[in-house]
Amino acid sequence: MNWYLWMVAVVVIYSTDGAILRSMDNIIQDDSDTGELWAVLVAGSNGWFNYRHQADVCHAYQILHKHGVPDDHIIVMMYDDISYNEMNPNPGVIINRPNGPNVYKGVPKDYVGKDVTPLNFLRILKGNAKAMEGIGSGKVINSTQNDRIFINLVDHGGPGIFCFPDQVLHANVLARVIKDLHKKRKFKEMVVYVEACESGSLFEGLLPNSTVYAVSAANPHEPSFACYLDEKLGTYLGDVFSIKWMEDTDREDIHKETLREQFHLVRSEVSTSHVKQWGERDINREKLWKFLGERDERSRNSITKNLLSTDTMKPNSISRQHKADMRPLKGNGTNNGKLETEGYKVNSLNITNTHLTHGNSSYEDDCLSSATASPDVPIKILESMILNSKNDSEKEDKKKELDSLHMTRLLVHVVVQTLVREITGDKEKSAIILKDRFKNITQWKCHELSVDIFHNMCFNLGQNPYAVRLLYVITNLCEYGYTPKNFEAAAKKICKFQKFTGII
Numbered sequence: 001m002n003w004y005l006w007m008v009a010v011v012v013i014y015s016t017d018g019a020i021l022r023s024m025d026n027i028i029q030d031d032s033d034t035g036e037l038w039a040v041l042v043a044g045s046n047g048w049f050n051y052r053h054q055a056d057v058c059h060a061y062q063i064l065h066k067h068g069v070p071d072d073h074i075i076v077m078m079y080d081d082i083s084y085n086e087m088n089p090n091p092g093v094i095i096n097r098p099n100g101p102n103v104y105k106g107v108p109k110d111y112v113g114k115d116v117t118p119l120n121f122l123r124i125l126k127g128n129a130k131a132m133e134g135i136g137s138g139k140v141i142n143s144t145q146n147d148r149i150f151i152n153l154v155d156h157g158g159p160g161i162f163c164f165p166d167q168v169l170h171a172n173v174l175a176r177v178i179k180d181l182h183k184k185r186k187f188k189e190m191v192v193y194v195e196a197c198e199s200g201s202l203f204e205g206l207l208p209n210s211t212v213y214a215v216s217a218a219n220p221h222e223p224s225f226a227c228y229l230d231e232k233l234g235t236y237l238g239d240v241f242s243i244k245w246m247e248d249t250d251r252e253d254i255h256k257e258t259l260r261e262q263f264h265l266v267r268s269e270v271s272t273s274h275v276k277q278w279g280e281r282d283i284n285r286e287k288l289w290k291f292l293g294e295r296d297e298r299s300r301n302s303i304t305k306n307l308l309s310t311d312t313m314k315p316n317s318i319s320r321q322h323k324a325d326m327r328p329l330k331g332n333g334t335n336n337g338k339l340e341t342e343g344y345k346v347n348s349l350n351i352t353n354t355h356l357t358h359g360n361s362s363y364e365d366d367c368l369s370s371a372t373a374s375p376d377v378p379i380k381i382l383e384s385m386i387l388n389s390k391n392d393s394e395k396e397d398k399k400k401e402l403d404s405l406h407m408t409r410l411l412v413h414v415v416v417q418t419l420v421r422e423i424t425g426d427k428e429k430s431a432i433i434l435k436d437r438f439k440n441i442t443q444w445k446c447h448e449l450s451v452d453i454f455h456n457m458c459f460n461l462g463q464n465p466y467a468v469r470l471l472y473v474i475t476n477l478c479e480y481g482y483t484p485k486n487f488e489a490a491a492k493k494i495c496k497f498q499k500f501t502g503i504i
Helices: 002-016 022-028 048-066 118-126 171-183 240-251 259-269 281-285 302-308 320-326 374-387 392-424 427-435 444-457 472-479 484-494
Strands: 037-043 074-077 148-154 161-163 168-170 189-195 212-216 225-230 235-239 276-279 355-358 361-364
Touching: 037 048, 037 118, 048 074, 048 148, 048 235, 048 240, 048 374, 074 118, 118 168, 118 171, 161 171, 168 171, 168 444, 171 444, 189 240, 212 259, 212 281, 225 240, 225 374, 235 240, 235 374, 240 259, 259 281, 276 281, 374 392, 392 427, 392 472, 392 484, 427 472, 444 472, 444 484, 472 484
Parallel strands: 037 074, 037 148, 148 189, 189 212
Antiparallel strands: 161 168, 212 276, 225 235, 355 361
8 A cells, every 4th residue: 555655646746747856767767887978969050140050069069078978979060160250250269158168169070061961960870980981080970789879960950851051851861760770779878959940840750669869949840049149249159949958957967967857947948949859758867967978067177167157157056946046147138038930830939938937036038038030040130230330331231131131032932932833733722832831741752852852953951041941831742642743843844043042
């Protein structure tokens, strides 16, 4: 009877709190490990407006490095055009928060520029060292059945895809590789964190039944958000989901905090999108150190000490009862709490709430108060540049740049609308396909082939990230029974124009 009552108590506790008590995790977990930790960090974009993606990845590297993961077990893919960009007033410096430390320092340049491709990423994941000979550092994951793998992907995304600078990674292709690695027992457990619009579509219904746990910044049908607009640099410094999980990691003891605890905390603090978890939920009982490094939290290097050393993020305690002393940056937000999402509906989110509450106190969160939907980032940056122009000539140049942005975006809409009408031959069907943004992908092969046709014949999705916003139309065409052949025939007829780049 006592045993029965104890079990009932556990169920009641669990049902009232999304996270199982630490004490229960300690009972269930066996912290003995003989395997190694491998990590792959990918920033898939380039260009100054996308500064935040490489900043996020550099910050993630600093976390792993701080916790003792050796560089030969961390593989970094990023274009590396930000730190010495002509727009960077501090060459060699990348920051991930206002007045933050240089997170670029010491980051390995494993694969940069044109080497940042989905094919190379998959080769690295599969441990195909031969295929990577002569490319970048040549480093790949050389894992065994006892090892853990942590993957962090940061860039633009759309239904069923994650973008790279010139190409895209398809969700079904990634899932197929992960399942093959699982079948070949190439890892014990894998954790994947993805910062991208519609990032939930990379995992929904695709992951193997065990050994893989993923967290997405957004559900399959909504954008992720940027934050920390730096008006002097003229760009956003981070992304809301990435900032939240990394700032939590910076201030917590990862030997005590579990993946589940971090997920629930981050989900509660990211009020801009629906942070989701996918795959094997039992993995989230594991402590964070198993995927971010085992070195004790107290042995911080100078960079990660600085990540904590602001007046509102005091590292004098790492227990959750003192969370109020480690709250995010506070101050005047640049967006006045107004969050815009071009072409998306996020009605169920309280995205106008930019305060975090800890105990009886409420604090303005600078990340949330400056949060902007990823598709709106270029617009907000240009509007900020117009507002802060030094003279009339500079203001007029930025206004023209903003007008050009709107015109090129309009071109994408016109092309997609024309393609749909050409394919369906029916005005009413076209209207339905162009309107419905919430269909899940079930016709994966059709989706993959049709997206590739659109990418190759109409708009390069890596070079024209705004075009990614309209890929839901391809999802709808496939789900309504239209084929890649139908799409290709229409593309040959419609997409005869000069190829564009830089439609952001």
